[in-house]
Amino acid sequence: xxxxxxxxxxxxxxxxxxxxxxxxxxxxxxxxxxxxxxxxxxxxxxxxxxxxxxxxxxxxxxxxxxxxxxxxxxxxxxxxxxxxxxxxxxxxxxxxxxxxxxxxxxxxxxxxxxx
Amino acid sequence: xxxxxxxxxxxxxxxxxxxxxxxxxxxxxxxxxxxxxxxxxxxxxxxxxxxxxxxxxxxxxxxxxxxxxxxxxxxxxxxxxxxxxxxxxxxxxxxxxxxxxxxxxxxxxxx
Numbered sequence: 658x659x660x661x662x663x664x665x666x667x668x669x670x671x672x673x674x675x676x677x678x679x680x681x682x683x684x685x686x687x688x689x690x691x692x693x694x695x696x697x698x699x700x701x702x703x704x705x706x707x708x709x710x711x712x713x714x715x716x717x718x719x720x721x722x723x724x725x726x727x728x729x730x731x732x733x734x735x736x737x738x739x740x741x742x743x744x745x746x747x748x749x750x751x752x753x754x755x756x757x758x759x760x761x762x763x764x765x766x767x768x769x770x771x772x
Numbered sequence: 773x774x775x776x777x778x779x780x781x782x783x784x785x786x787x788x789x790x791x792x793x794x795x796x797x798x799x800x801x802x803x804x805x806x807x808x809x810x811x812x813x814x815x816x817x818x819x820x821x822x823x824x825x826x827x828x829x830x831x832x833x834x835x836x837x838x839x840x841x842x843x844x845x846x847x848x849x850x851x852x853x854x855x856x857x858x859x860x861x862x863x864x865x866x867x868x869x870x871x872x873x874x875x876x877x878x879x880x881x882x883x
């Protein structure tokens with residue numbers, strides 16, 4: 658199993674550009690999520706999905722879109738990049754069962770810089 | 773909403789000394805609690821988790837954590853620090869369809 662994979666590893670964007678961060682998992686997990694990690698702020702949830710066709714907003718959803726057309730893939734779209742979106746982005750997946758007792762598996766991250 | 777507080781954003785210990793990283797949670801229902809470790813330039817990996825079985829949970833690399841409901845705490849310990857333990861550690865709680873992470877504690881191990 659490859660686990661959770663993310664592409665690209667690094668990306669530099671100019672303000673106003675758009676792009677998609679890719680995330681895929683091969684563990685047949687229902688639950689997938691996107692976080693951003695900023696110094697001193699831990700991980701903040703952007704969007705999450707509990708299954709194909711179902712997505713919901715997390716703590717910091719503004720400026721980001723997601724969709725979930727398959728169980729395996731959960732891309733994150735930046736519509737119009739801003740310097741405030743400079744961050745490290747992590748995708749994670751887990752089984753989901755009621756009270757979410759299952760641990761999340763994380764991808765290696767995408768380091769995004771917006772100039 | 774649930775939340776997690778990690779006391780101390782930076783902790784330094786000598787090699788061979790006790791490691792104690794603190795985590796307190798707020799939850800209106802019995803929580804599921806996790807500790808993750810992040811090595812430089814890597815993603816997070818699970819150290820251990822509490823899911824309402826034994827209150828003392830053993831994890832990988834010699835770490836363990838004790839769930840104390842009366843103190844709403846889930847502190848992470850290791851009896852003897854090793855240089856390879858230097859990393860960022862995150863406490864997390866799950867519930868209400870989401871995971872909530874603390875702000876992290878950076879552990880430095882001094883030779």
